[in-house]
Amino acid sequence: MSPRTALTPPDEGLAIGFQPSSPAADTRALHQLQRALVPGERPSLGLPDHLEQVMAELAPLLGLFTDQQGGPYDDTRFDDGARAYEKAVLAYFAALAGVCLDEAHGYVAASPREALLHGLVLARRGLPEPSVYISEQAHYDVVRACELLGMNTVRVLALGDGTMDPGDLRLQVRMRRGAGALVVATCGTPLHGAIDSVTELRAAAAAFGPVHIHVDASAGGMAAAHTDLVAPWSLAHGAHSITLSGNPLLGLPVPAGISLVRRVQDPPTNLPITVPDRLAVGARSGLGALLLWTRLRSLGRAGVAAMVARCQDVAAYALATFEAAGVAPERFPGSLTVTFERPARWVVDKWRLHYSGDRARIVTTGPMTYTAVDELAADLSAARQGVAA
Template sequence: MPSDPAADTTHLHQLADNIRREERRVLGFPGNLDFSLENLAPLLGVFFNNLGDPYSPDAANLNAKPYEVAVLEYFAAVAGAQPREVYGYVASSSSEALLHGLATARRMLPAAYVYASDQAHYSIRRACELLGMELVTVASCPNGTMNPEDLRVQALRRRRAGGAIVVATCGTTMLGAVDDITALRAAASAAGEVYVHVDAAGGGLVAAHTHPQPNWSFAHGADSLNVSGHKILGMPVPAGISLVRHELLSETAGGEYIAATDRTLACSRSGLASLLLWARLRSLGRTGMAALVGRCQEVAVYAVDRLERAGADPGLFPGSLTVTLTRPPTWVVGKWHLACAGERAHLVTVGHVTYAAVDEFAADVAAARCELLA
């Protein structure tokens, strides 16, 4: 039966208010909650459907493709490529973009194993299952990066498989570590031809603004990569960016009825996500983005100092926003929305994480430690 629209609207507004009240204490997950796009509310009354390739017109012509292309050109430059060198599209999430990269890799090396570290995101295993690719887990170094020597050994054992597909990580899930793709490509060559995909969901925009830059991008030998659109920028909806070297793509395909070429996974894609990404990038500009990342890195260093004083044994990969610590009691984990694995927890100092929040969190950690020692 039809409901009361006014009552439902009130309910949804209350939900939004409840989430807003929690935002300052969301420390453990890498989604920047500091954004303001309410002035774009009229966009919610328009259907923006980006059908097929961003670079191709389509029969419906209800799209925001020029804005999507502008977003892709920005991310291509950030990832060390010229726009003409890579094909890209705005995906529903970075995990979809990862799937697109691995599908491309499978076409290039259909019999190759996929190699990813024990610190890689679980979406890699899921993507391999969906694509029927066999995943080999490679050991990590103490700092969280993939171990090139173990990769070499694993690839050598499987050298008859017809090459190696390496999924490097730029910003590992728990430690924020950045794999050296130059070293990994050299190590995997023991198996023959090598394809390197970089899962840069959480760390791509950070690595691009870190000096000196780590070896993570197309400039360092990547064949494809995925970046999150919402984790560092801040967005009301998830989004991911897929970028692949042009020469590695399959032949142009598409549907006659949409009158567009299509090498995406989704076909119909959210034009609204592209518009929101474009608006965020325009509001920041290149200098603003660099300043945002720099401030986030400063807060991470500050958090290490405060947690060291609290006796929490903090750790920080150079340039990362991910600060690890000894796993605190359940009440601290719940209050601050921490991400945990085993005996460790982490916070991620994205844009909405303030110095004041770090101070309050460190005070809770210190208080909890005193309770345990009492």
């Protein structure tokens, strides 16, 4: 057995025994875990700083059980009322992507990965044997989703700013002309926060046969929708399907993904199911849709726009501050992601930084305030001078 698959014994204190455990002791252990996970004195840049407020809003929903059978548009006698909330959430995200629900349909998935799988499954229905063209800067979830679906993937080079290279895409598609091209564009790459141009990629691939553009906008869609002068990234710009997410900007306590597909991309089938509801799953929870609806209603469209603007201001401030610290920062225009030279291990551990190779990054959501930027910059400067923690 390889080290990766080797099993490690569970903590003896957490083992599930034959007899019931002490509820009081288990509750104390969970409370200790909760305190350890709260950022507190040890910053965690991926967690929102408003979770207490969010939980106060959302706590009543955790006592509900919603078992959704089929999709949000399916007529069923078992509708518990949650579908109306899901439709409201879908209308909001469809507007972000530049369309209305008369032009696209979708559903709220349990995670962005599930939403991505749904988008790729429907794309493959229109292109039965396509190769999937993925940027070398795409999220690992895209690669994994294609593996699960048994789809042939073709890696496409990225430009210096982290976007997919249309020239290399054209070359790769030409080598496989006639089979159809499923191109996965990214709005918010993991390292650079880069936004691929849907119009350029579609033009590059369409020259050699049928093409479907799916956009993985889980990381950057909400920011891009509230940003001027960004690359064409959405359904409004020619994409056929898109994956979005409410995390981490909205700070939900659980993940939730949104899958939207143009109705014309989902042709009829002989299967005994309605067109909009060919989901990747059958029965599903309505909790994600209710959480999203509650959070979005509490903010309103103006509140979300103000949140994005604040995060972008912090990102611009981080770029200038890290430049003064001498760590060669970079930021894609409009992005909430700032990359910089990977610092010493003690800085990575202290700030729980994500990194790849010799570059680390922050995303200016949640607790990444101006003060936090200053404190991180001080640590980055100290690390460059060889000062230990």
